[in-house]
Every structure is written in structure tokens, then in C-alpha cells.
Amino acid sequence: MTLDPNDLDEREALAALCKRLGDDEFVLAERYTEWQVRSPSLESDLALSNIAQDELGHARLWYDLLIDLGYEEPEIVYERDADEWHHSTLVEQPFAEGDWTDPIVRSYLYDVAEKLRLATLEESTHPKIADRVGKIQGEENYHLEHAQNWLERLVADDEGKERVQNAVDRLFPYALTLFEPVDPDVEDDIVDLGLRDATLAEMGEEWLSVVIPYLESLDLDVPESGVEGMDGYAVTDEMLPEHVGRDGSHTEAWSDLFEEFTHTYHDLGRDQSTKIMGRPE
């Protein structure tokens, strides 16, 4: 499919998809960078910094597709209103100082979802999406393996396991918002147009079917794991937190974070952002 520039539904569907993809990556990276010069060791610092840069790079690839739709760069990041960001509330959660289990658990929950959703984009009818998926997948395997390697080592210790369990309890409901719609009608269009070949409900079910058995194999309790055995795995409204992010509703931490990363841009009175690199191919 080539994008019909006059079809407003198509444009809206593509924009919504790119924003939810890009915003997740951007905000997650923003949080990861808080661990720079604060990770448990110099080596783990280098690794997480790299993951942050990968995710930011992926955000840039998705945002770049918005430029095709006529967006200007400032309105994508620095001049967009805070309540028009559509990332999942999982990625905006603040870290407690020293709680290394949080970025690790967050990364695991996120990267499983990322792997699944990239797979649903491989055959996208929008060729640029399909093309970029391959590049991004090349970097995502490391992220997931990194999270799992850490998880397996952390749960081998009593204190580590208790901390991991707390992080799972805290983050799991937020992770479910990864499968919430920006707008239900637009989400239908995304699938109907073939931009993505699975529904959010299907992706949520698949995610649960991967994450729950894995966490249980580490002898961790998973909130809501009782869903299995009724009619399979499913994300239900009762499992969701108050703010889901996708619809523009965010937790308190988001406004502080947003304030911080847009500070310089506004303080200097900029009306465009610095471009070092050309547009990605």
C-alpha cells in the first residue's frame, strides 16, 4: 500500500501508530538514561546507556514517518502538549534511587511486548514501517536477553528476589497499558488498513502467555495470573491502572519528566531543534 495523502483516516491511523511506537521508545529511553553514572557497575552502566540510545534511535525512526505526513519536528517532541503523548504509563514511571530491579523488570515486560509488536509490523502494508522493523529487531534481541540475564541472577538471591517481586507487583498493571488503544476507531483502522496485522487484544493475550509462564518459572507471583484457565489469557479492564497513557491520561511523574526534558528548548527560546544527522533511509 502506498499512503493515500488525501485519505484522512489513513493518515490518522498511521500517525497514531507512529506516535504510540515512538513515544514508548522515547520516554523509556528518557528514564533509562537516569541510570547513567548510577548503575551498579561501570560495565552495567555502559550496557544500559547503550540500550537507552538504541531506544531513542528507534523513536527517531518512528517520528521520522510523521515528517512524511507533514509534521514539523518541533511539534513532534518539544512543542507537543504533555497530554498529547500516547506512550504507555509503564515507561514514564519514576525510579526509586538504587532500585536496579525496576529498569530490569520494566525492560523485560516492555521488550517482550516490543518483540511481539515488531512481529506484527513485519508485513505492514506501509513499506517504510516494514523496512524499519528489521533494523530495530536487530537491536531488540540484546535488550531482551540482557533483561532476562539480569532477572535470572537477581532472583537467585533472597533479597534480590524480594525486590524483583516488588517491581513486578508495581509495574505489571502499567505494562498492561501497552495494549490499550489510543482511540478504538483508529485502532480498528490500523488493523483494517494492514498497517499492523494483529489487534491489541490479540497482542495482549500473547504477551500474557509469554510473560506469565516465564515469571512463574522464576518462582515469582504474577498479579492476575488467575486469568489462565478461564478462557485463556486476556487483559481486562479490572486489571488496568487508573492512567493508561495511550489516551493521553498520564501519571503525575509524567508532567515533571516532560517539564525537565523540554526545559532547555523553551529556556533558550528555540523554535527548532538541532539536526546533526540527515533523515534515516
Place this chain on the structure above:
Amino acid sequence: MDIETVKERAGPREFSPGDDLPEEYRKAATRMIEFHANSEIMGAYLERPFIRQAPSIDRKLAFSAKVQDEIGHGQLLYRAAETLGIKTREEMLDDLAEGRGKFLNCFHYPMDGWVETPMIAFFVDGAAMRRQATLRRTSWEPYAHAMDKVCFEEGFHVKHGEDILRTLMNGSRAEQRRTQEAFEEWWPRIIQFFGPTDDKSTHHDFAADVGLKQMTNDELRQAFLDMYVPKARKYGLEIPEYPRVSQNDEGRWVVEEDDLDWDEFFTVAKNNYEPGLGQINGRARAQEAVEWVRDVIEGDGAPAGGRSPQAAD
């Protein structure tokens, strides 16, 4: 090997971990490399808020990559220091956390805003790179090897810093004015980066005699000013009136040392500079907060290297 032999043989990459070196050499080299490594960490700590505060995605990526590189340099340098057998990395990081570890004067000063970033990322990194390039010829082979990789990477830092300065000085009037103000605040500290002049330093320069240092403070300061004063001017920065700097008959830059605040410099050097304690303590808190992870991974009280004494026998 006695110290006289060390001095006779002293040359680029002359000594390696297999050599039987006197404690005096090993201690001096440890002190120097530890200082360098600590400076990488504290420089990274100072710059890290600007990953978040960067005014574009490109700058954010570059700042993250730069801070990552500095941590990588710390990793290389602590390892090079460890090979001397005097201190472990953990001991050096603990000393840094507890306020005993020393590091570069410039990284003690707090930074408030984006306009200050090129002061570190361009001028201080430019100064550091002048010095580091000479250390590829240091006599401790592992240190020289670390410098190979550091110098390979560091060109990106300096050019990135220059690019930020270029953007600011081509920006609005307010950006230019605020950048000039930041420059005036940082300029004396940047000049002090290389320490007091050689004829004023009271102790005999042992590090030069044993080949650890390859250029004197004076030579390095000269080389820095020769290169970076014209660059500052090119971007429209005015060199502040004080400290007085002037060109001598040979066209080289000379600094009036008495115009600089050496009391402050030595207060800073001893980790007693009040406004800078927040950085030392902030990093210490961060290190302490993840102590539990190191315990989980390595096990409580495990000796360095993670092997029990029995297994090592």
C-alpha cells in the same frame, strides 16, 4: 628494579605488569591514573543532567553517548591503575565516594544550564585531549593502551562540544550573551586545569623523571591556549580581561598567574570546595544505593575476581 634503573630506562610504554618495579613508581603511577579515572567519572556525573535537558533528540543521543564513553574511559583507566597492584577498582571508587579520591578542578563546579555545556564539552575536553594525546607515550604500558582507545573516541566529544558552541553563538542574542557569561565564569577554571606553572611547583617532578608524564604543565597550557584561544574568538567569544593573557614575542600565550585564585584551586583540589560537595556526595549516594546489586552478583565478602581462595590455589 631500583628507582635509578627505572629513571634510566624510562621511555614510552617501557614498563609492563611483568616488570618488577619499585613501590615508589607503582604508587606514583597509581595516583596519576586513579586521578585520571576519577575525573572521567566525575565529569560524566557533572554532564549527565544534560542528557535529559538537551534541546533536541540528536543532542540527547550525543550526550548520552558521550557520558557513556566517559564511563567507558573510567573502566579502562581503573583497570590500568589496578595492574600496578596497589589498589583495586573498588577501593578507588570507595575512596572517591568518601571524599578521599581526587579529580580535576573543573569537575567540582556545579553546572546550571545548557549554555555551560560547551565549557566542559569543548574547552575542558579539548584541554584534556591535549594532555591525553601526550600520555599515549607514558611509561606504564597499560596506561598508554587505555589512552589509545580514549584518544580514538574523544575526538567525537570535542567536535560535539564545538558544535554546541557553534549553535549557541549563532543563536539568538540572548543565547550569545548567556554563553559569553558562562565563558567568563568558566575561563579561569579552564586555565587552571593545567595547574600552577612549573617553576612554582615546589616538589620535584617525579612523574616526569620516570616517564609517566610526557609534557610539563606549562607546555600543555601553552599548547591549549595556542589552539583554543583563537577558536573561542572565532565563535565570537571575548576573552575576559582577567586573568590577563597575552602573546609574547614568539606569538605564544602567557597567563598572569597572580590573577588566578589559587586558594580556591587548592581548596578544590583537596575536595573542600563547598559548592562542589554536592557532586561528590550525590555520586556517593548513587554508588551506595546500588551496593546491594554488587553483593547479589558477587556474593557478600567475595574477594575481587569472584573466586574463593581455595579455588585459586
Place this chain on the structure above:
Amino acid sequence: MIWEVFRQEKKGDYHTHCGNVHAPDREMAKQFAAIQHGRRKPTNSIWVVPKDEVGEIDTDDVPFGGTTDKAYRWTTAYNLQTEQAREVEESDSEQQEAEKQRGEA
């Protein structure tokens, strides 16, 4: 037991992998390596490392340096068109060389 052998040609150089030897323990491995790998090529030092202690991660496991644009970490992204300090220029050309090699790989 197999020992991997790393040879340093002259003082200040890096120890680079040059082969291996069969030997029952470290002392014997050093003696054998000195002859097998140090008898002809210029040699200043040799390291021997038990093969079983060597871990490997290769391009099947991880795309070294990433698969998306990371130009921001290279000097070549910053087109300043100003005179650079000698050491910055050296870094620049070393990075250009590395980029070229990465491209060819």
C-alpha cells in the same frame, strides 16, 4: 588441555592472538608457546590462557555497534569546517578508518 596463545611483538604493543598449544598446565603451556609461537616472529612477551576460560560472542549473537543510525557517536557527524587540534584530527581519521572497516565487514 588447550591453551590460547597471545603474542606481543615488541614492548608497548598489544598482545594479539596467534594460536594455541596443548599442555598439561600453565608452566608447560608457557614453555611450549615460547617455542611454537615465539621462535621465529619477533616476540617480547607471550600470554597463555586456558581455552575453556575463553567466552565468545559473535555477530550471530549481537549486531556489534547496532543496526540503526548511530552517527552521533562518530566525529564524522560533526561537520565544523574549522581547524582542529592535531589530536582531534587523529581521532577523526582513526574513526573514519574504523567506519570504513565496519562498512566493509
